Structures are given as C-alpha cells and as structure tokens.
Amino acid sequence: MKLLEQRILAQGKGLDGGCLKVDMFLNHQIDVDLLGEIGKEFKRIFADCDITKILTIEASGIGIACITAQYFGVPVVFAKKGTNKNIGNNLYTADVYSFTKGITTTIAVSKDYLSENDKVLIIDDFMANGKAAHGLINIINQSGASIEGIGIVIEKGFQPGGDSLRALGYRVESLAKIKSISDGQIEFM
Amino acid sequence: MKLLEQRILAQGKGLDGGCLKVDMFLNHQIDVDLLGEIGKEFKRIFADCDITKILTIEASGIGIACITAQYFGVPVVFAKKGTNKNIGNNLYTADVYSFTKGITTTIAVSKDYLSENDKVLIIDDFMANGKAAHGLINIINQSGASIEGIGIVIEKGFQPGGDSLRALGYRVESLAKIKSISDGQIEFM
Numbered sequence: 001m002k003l004l005e006q007r008i009l010a011q012g013k014g015l016d017g018g019c020l021k022v023d024m025f026l027n028h029q030i031d032v033d034l035l036g037e038i039g040k041e042f043k044r045i046f047a048d049c050d051i052t053k054i055l056t057i058e059a060s061g062i063g064i065a066c067i068t069a070q071y072f073g074v075p076v077v078f079a080k081k082g083t084n085k086n087i088g089n090n091l092y093t094a095d096v097y098s099f100t101k102g103i104t105t106t107i108a109v110s111k112d113y114l115s116e117n118d119k120v121l122i123i124d125d126f127m128a129n130g131k132a133a134h135g136l137i138n139i140i141n142q143s144g145a146s147i148e149g150i151g152i153v154i155e156k157g158f159q160p161g162g163d164s165l166r167a168l169g170y171r172v173e174s175l176a177k178i179k180s181i182s183d184g185q186i187e188f189m
Numbered sequence: 190m191k192l193l194e195q196r197i198l199a200q201g202k203g204l205d206g207g208c209l210k211v212d213m214f215l216n217h218q219i220d221v222d223l224l225g226e227i228g229k230e231f232k233r234i235f236a237d238c239d240i241t242k243i244l245t246i247e248a249s250g251i252g253i254a255c256i257t258a259q260y261f262g263v264p265v266v267f268a269k270k271g272t273n274k275n276i277g278n279n280l281y282t283a284d285v286y287s288f289t290k291g292i293t294t295t296i297a298v299s300k301d302y303l304s305e306n307d308k309v310l311i312i313d314d315f316m317a318n319g320k321a322a323h324g325l326i327n328i329i330n331q332s333g334a335s336i337e338g339i340g341i342v343i344e345k346g347f348q349p350g351g352d353s354l355r356a357l358g359y360r361v362e363s364l365a366k367i368k369s370i371s372d373g374q375i376e377f378m
Contacts, residue, residue: 021277029302030251030265032258058248062219063265066252069221076219076252088210113218 001041001175005188007034008154014181018128018156026153027060027125032067038175039068042123042151045173046072049148051121053077053114055140057096057107057132064153065123072121077114079107079136092142096135099128107132109139116144127152127174130161137170149173157189190230190364194377196223197343203370207317207345215342216249216314221256227364228257231312231340234362235261238337240310242266242303244329246285246296246321253342254312261310266303268296268325281331285324288317296321298328305333316341316363319350326359338362345370346378 013021025031051072056065057079065076082105091108098105114120122136133150140147147170155162155174158181162172177189202210214220240261245254246268254265271294280297287294303309311325322339329336336359344351344363347370351361366378 023299024301025264028266028269028299030255030258030267032255032265033262035255036259059251059267059269062248062251063255063267066219066221066224066255067259069219070225070256073222075214076221077217078219078248078252080217080248110212110217112213 001038003034003037004153004176007031008176008178009186012186014184014186018158018181020154020156020178020181020186022154026064030063032063035064035067038064038153039071041175042068042121042173043071046121046149046151049121050119051148052117052119053121053145054123055079055109055114055120055136056123057081057136060126061124064125068123068151075113077109079109079139081105081107092139094135094138094142097131099131107135107139109143111143114140114143114145118143118145119148120145121148122150123152124150125153127155127161127172128159130165133161133165133172151175154178190227192223192226193342193365196220197365197367198375201375203373203375207347207370209315209343209345209367209370209375211343215253219252221252224253224256227253227342228260230364231257231310231362232260235310235338235340238310239308240337241306241308242310242334243312244268244298244303244309244325245312246270246325249315250313253314257312257340266298268298268328270294270296281328283324283327283331286320288320296324296328298332300332303329303332303334307332307334308337309334310337311339312341313339314342316344316350316361317348319354322350322354322361340364343367 011024149171152174200213338360341363
C-alpha cells in the first residue's frame with residue numbers, strides 16, 4: 001500500500017535492533033484518515049471472504065480493527081491482556097510472549113463472543129515474530145470458529161512471524177512489508 | 190441518547206456493587222455501527238468547540254475515540270498504561286488508581302503529541318469515580334493544551350466522578366447517565 005509506505009518513510013523511525021517507531025500516526029497518535037484507507041484496503045484484499053467478526057488484541061490493534069470493521073459491517077472483538085474481574089470466567093485464554101516487553105501475558109476472549117459459526121479476520125498493527133497472532137489463532141481454534149485471514153498493517157519481513165504462519169497455510173496479508181531497517185534506513189520488500 | 194439507553198437495557202448487565210457489564214457491544218465485543226452513532230452524537234454536542242485532538246486512554250476508549258475522531262476530522266492520541274521501552278522517555282505521566290482492578294497505574298503520553306496549541310476533547314467509555322479523567326486532565330495541563338470538554342459514553346451518576354469534574358468547571362457530557370443499578374435493574378437519570 002503505497003500511501004502507507006510513504007507515511008512510514010516520512011514519519012516512521014527505524015531504530016537499532018530492527019525496531020520501527022510509528023507512534024506518530026499508528027499506535028500512539030492515530031491518523032484516522034489513514035486508518036480509513038487501511039480499512040478500505042483490507043476490505044479490497046479480503047473481499048472474497050465472508051467475514052462475520054474481526055478479532056484483534058489490545059491496545060494498538062483496536063483502532064485499526066474498529067475502522068476496518070466499518071467496511072466489513074461486522075463487530076470487533078478484542079482480546080484482553082491479563083484476566084481481571086471485569087471480564088468474567090467464561091474465557092478462552094492463551095499465553096503470548098512479547099519480545100518488546102520481555103514478558104509472557106495471558107490474553108483472553110469471552111466465550112460469549114466467538115463461536116463455531118464465526119468466520120474470523122484477525123487484524124493487528126504489527127507482525128514480527130508472530131506470537132500475538134499465534135495466541136489469537138489458539139483462541140479461535142478453541143472456539144471452533146474458522147480463520148479466514150490475517151491482516152497486518154506492517155510486517156517485519158526480516159522476522160519469521162509472517163512466513164511461518166504462511167507455511168502453516170494461513171492467509172497473511174500485509175499492507176507494508178519491511179525488508180530491512182539499518183542505520184535508520186527503512187527498506188520495503 | 191435513546192439508542193444507547195435502549196442498548197444498555199437490552200444487552201447490559203447490572204451486577205452487584207454498581208458494576209455494569211456492556212462487553213456485548215462496547216468494551217470487549219464492539220458494535221461499530223453503534224460507535225458511529227455515538228461519534229455523530231459527540232460531534233453534535235461539541236459542534237461549537239474547535240477541537241484539534243481527541244485524547245483517550247487504553248484500551249476500551251480507543252475504538253470509541255477513533256470512530257468519534259472521524260466526525261471531528263482530528264487525530265486521536267491514547268494514553269498508554271505503564272511505561273515500557275516502546276514509548277521513549279519524553280513523556281507526560283500521571284498516576285491513576287483503578288477501583289475495578291484495585292491498583293495504581295502510571296499513564297503516559299509522549300510530549301510529541303500534545304502541545305499548548307492543542308484544544309483537546311477527552312473521550313472515554315465510562316465515568317465512575319473520575320480517576321482516569323483526572324489523570325488525563327493532569328497530562329493535558331502539563332502540556333499547556335486547553336481542555337474543551339469531556340465526552341463519556343456511560344456515566345455512573347451515583348458515583349462522584351462526573352459531578353466533581355463539573356464542579357471544577359469542566360464540561361462533562363455523557364450519552365447515558367445511570368441513576369442506579371439495583372437487583373440487576375438499571376435506571377437512567
């Protein structure tokens with residue numbers, strides 16, 4: 001997606017260790033016009049799928065998922081991190097290791113909001129090692145729902161998450177796929 | 190907002206201790222069509238304000254803020270909970286006590302995304318004791334931005350947050366204001 005790549009080059013910051021900071025427009029400050037274009041593009045890509053629900057994970061996936069869901073006309077469900085008393089006990093859960101934070105978090109989705117009748121599109125802001133996506137897939141599999149695809153805004157192509165999921169047969173579609181981040185230079189595939 | 194009150198009565202669950210569960214449509218599963226109506230209503234209410242930015246707090250405020258921001262044509266900034274290595278050091282921070290979770294969390298906003306030129310609308314899903322709103326106000330005050338208003342989807346009118354903020358001179362507008370939750374019965378003001 002050209003518009004997104006241009007924005008990443010203009011406002012993203014490539015950091016040491018392959019980190020990419022896009023908090024100017026995607027995951028701290030959010031440009032909702034850009035999210036509209038992102039949602040439209042996901043709808044174009046997954047137009048052949050009969051999606052009933054979009055699943056994401058808090059926090060930075062939520063805005064993208066909500067605006068994308070407007071184009072699909074379906075509800076969003078977001079997996080919560082941790083299990084506090086607000087969400088009840090009737091849960092699907094999975095453990096997700098975060099390389100960024102260096103910790104394992106339990107994510108949870110209420111059994112009320114995913115069932116075997118659902119056809120799910122997973123949406124998230126980043127794909128790097130794919131741990132969050134694997135956690136969401138685990139939860140969807142527990143529910144018996146089908147996984148129609150995985151839509152990622154920015155995939156770090158130099159990390160194994162996306163391709164390992166494709167090798168497992170999942171349809172992973174990224175709007176920007178980064179080949180390398182080196183000396184602050186960002187290169188796309 | 191009639192549509193919202195009807196939805197709360199139809200799908201919300203009043204629990205002991207004044208808790209209201211609306212995770213069917215607002216803060217776990219999200220009805221994005223309803224969020225569109227909510228965003229439109231906030232725009233109608235705050236039409237006289239010259240908003241430059243919508244500020245919310247992760248996680249459940251993000252979807253509401255993003256869809257509302259589409260009607261204002263402004264970016265969203267969401268305060269992050271905790272301070273991990275992803276967000277940097279150039280931060281406004283405030284401590285927020287959560288009655289639901291029984292803990293104090295530090296919330297943070299990068300200094301890059303709020304400045305004295307901003308006119309901010311705070312948006313959140315719930316107002317109960319007002320601790321989150323006070324944390325966001327603290328952060329906005331550090332930045333020198335002005336606070337145009339506080340838009341809340343559901344205010345628990347039997348808890349002191351909303352009225353204590355009004356007493357301080359803030360413009361707090363709630364789309365549904367709950368008078369009481371008793372024996373599972375929800376009553377509006």
